[in-house]
Amino acid sequence: MVARVVTLAFDGAEARRVDVEVQLVATPQGAFSIVGLPDKAVAESRERVRGAFAGIGLSLPPKKIIANLAPADLPKEGSHFDLPIALALLASMGVIGPDALEGWSAIGELGLDGQIARVGGALPAAVAASAMGLGLICPEANGPEAAWAGDVRLLAPRSLISLINHFRGQQILTAPKPGDMSEAKAVADLRDVKGQEGAKRALEIAAAGGHNLLFIGQPGSGKSMLAQRLPDLLPPLTPAELLETSMVWSVAGLIERGALNRERPFRAPHHSASMAALTGGGHRAKPGEASLAHNGVLFLDELPEYSPQALDSLRQPLETGEIMVARANAHVRYPARFQLIAAMNPCRCGMGGAGKGACGKAPRCQRDYQNRISGPLFDRIDLTIDTPPVTAADMALPPPAEGTAEVAARVSRARDLQTRRATDFGIDSRDGLNARLNGEAFEAFTRPDADAKALLTKAAENSGMSARGWTRTLRLARTIADLESSGQIGRHHVAEALMYRRSTMRAEQDFNLMTQHVS
Template identity: 75%
Template sequence: MAAKVVTVAFEGVEARRVDVEVQLTTGQQVFVIVGLADKAVAESRERVRGAFAGLGLSLPGKRIVANLAPADMPKEGTHFDLPIALAVMAAIGVVPLDALDGWAAMGELSLDGRIVPAAGALPAAMAAGALGLGLICPEASGPEAAWAGGTRILAPRSLVALINHFRGSQVLGAPAPGPVIEGERARDLRDVKGQEHAKRALEIAAAGGHNLLFVGPPGSGKSMLAQRLPGLLPPLSSAELLQTSMVHSVAGLIARGALTRARPFRAPHHSASMAALTGGGHRAKPGEVSLAHNGVLFLDELPEFGVQALDSLRGPLETGEVMVARANAHVRYPAKVQLVAAMNPCRCGHGGAGRGYCGKAPRCQRDYQGRVSGPLMDRIDLSVDMPAVTAADLALPPPVEGSAEVAARVARARQLQMDRAEAAGSLETLNGRAEGAFLEKIAGLDEAGRSLLARAAEAGRISARGWTRVLRLSRTIADLEGADGVRRLHVAEALAHRRSAAPGEETTPGLGQGTV
């Protein structure tokens, strides 16, 4: 008779049921693990053997076969150690065979019998609860797993503690959920002098969840402004907190079960590969765009990223999810992010005017900015040209308005959007992702605004996708003013933020960037 213990295998943030079946048969003394296991799972037999030795136990002198069913599902990770060890102990009578009924297990073993953390405790607990099971996990992962709500959690420090619990000589209490951290103190907009046009664009982007690009010479404040965006955004809602934490749990980024309501802010270096940005690698781990789910992905020095890496973001920015394709599986991760990017106007940094004038302008600008594909640029709602900060700007007193005042306006605008979406039954609450009939309804333009937008389209300034994004942006600008309808002034400001012409080229009169 085979002993069976339930565990999980991860497909993205989803945890699928896996049954670990261990059977002892006569024959050559060997320990075999079957069921499409990767290298880390195959090495479990040595960790289990070492943990047993640390407890003073020895494996029976029989053929031990551990089957991970279903056999055609890929199994990856070290969290299979604990369920394999428990199934072996049940097979040899160390724990009662029926003691494991009603439980799933996950965790890595050390050679002295301790149960050490493994990534994915939260989604594992959620899956166990959905199956009507409790979860046995490492002590350090207990506070994280406890966030699953009604799922029963056992979080032993070692195999000895777990054996004693099942034999009735020790009682393990249920762990409490970890703390919720409200987030570190955000950097304040009062630190940024000048650049009022860029601050306005940052406020609009925060209010509607729009993608944003800053273009300017070194030292103009592009990174400073981007780093202050989290201070303008409201904290994660309860649903968003759970979604984001599931991704971070699979990536192993939750420490001692502590969750944070601060929206993620990920800023990968421009040397990041396509797999680092969108996810992949041997175990198809989540990439930066998924780790920034419900938050901000900041790409500094945008043209310095690899072309393939940047273009791999086009799909996630549109759909809000990443599909990592493998020969034997497809892994899906959520990736609903707000993209903020920054770049110099050309390779030398200063472009075609002002201090540090580039002698190769405008060709240098076209070549440098041309590294970013047109389709990716079309997914950016706001583009802001930032001039160099002058000595006169630096001599100004600190601005009267800081992040707190702007965040209050952003919160009011977002509340308007949430109320509209709830009334219409829309799943997308922010203007930055509104589409279809819902977008047409909420962004009803007046006659002057529709005429202006039509002229921009006829002049070739905006694509079909650009039309949609201008509507979204116009609605957000109107929301910041508390206006019921979208007027020509709102459309004009939205068009002014669309990057429509190549460096050095003239824009259509009356419709160029910066014209309202």
């Protein structure tokens, strides 16, 4: 008899159906084979299953055991195949009824004592099971996480023996309840940042439109403090965004005790992070920092210290909002719609070419250091702002009148305008965010008046602005206009947007640096 049970294989943040078939074949010598493109963790399931059976007092039959994971051309990775293989084997042995597993899927790792250990991916597994009209059997530790999937039947046993007893009617397992929301962290207030009014303005614009932002300034000028205050300026995750983000974190195994977080992710990897750490990869193609920052903020401090390959790997997700991890036998897709916030010193010594402690190698040192970042990546950064050194006079000033709450209120109003426009235009509200406007929506919402268009055209001709730079400048101007509740993009909106465009400024700055060096 062939016993079957459904399980799931993870393809990025989504789960795909896998049918586990177990058959007992009479042979002179017993053996245990797993077929269907298993990786090493899946191949080792036979030993964990054998040990778990011994741990609960069951012995395997003296027959050859064949476990087939179908479809056979889909790579199977991870230890969560232990439980479905064990359940199909129990049905083949007659320990549980042949129809007991009808309508159920299962994931879980087995210990040698029969305990069922926590695995990653319970939330996307529950969502996929619900879409297929199936219930989900998962470890007890994953139950509160899987319960967030909503209308799905769940069993979350602690051990294999308790699950056997449930199917035999000797014990009743109750369905788990969703975990609690994570407690909100203390707000990092903008009032803590002394001076830097121009940088605060740029941060507000970035928050209002979802734009990428780069701070350039000497050490101690407040670049990291400003970046860390961005998440509190952003609205909480919507239910759809919360589910998307949580599914990525679930696959990465980062959801503790089933607690989800309504705050937007803020990821700040060290500058020694590799390309795989940023974009995802490794043996099992785990999500990288860019995907863990999905619907949130990716903060890259000391930007030029990252490897050029790692930085340039972010160029595609900055445009498309997703990352494709290409492998020899599969392509894994992860969502990566993040807001990039970066910070850097003006040169390697950190001081730049002006003021006290100025770099003795300026301007060449500045030019060489900043040129570690490719032009195409600079072109994808909407706002670039210099953060001058904070003086003693700045530090002696009383706290600013405006803090995070006041700025967040303006950001919320600007985002509400964008949401209403997107709804009226019939597009997803997330695609209606100014930083992501494309196609007909871009043409409809970013029409400047005649004076503004003339200014932008002249600036583009003088600086050699790319088509991407033109588009991003208009998106930025649209956000500045939204903060003023202005329906029309005017000349002063475009003028302010051009001030923040590094690609527009760069040709002029390089010329000025070269002129200073020659003189």
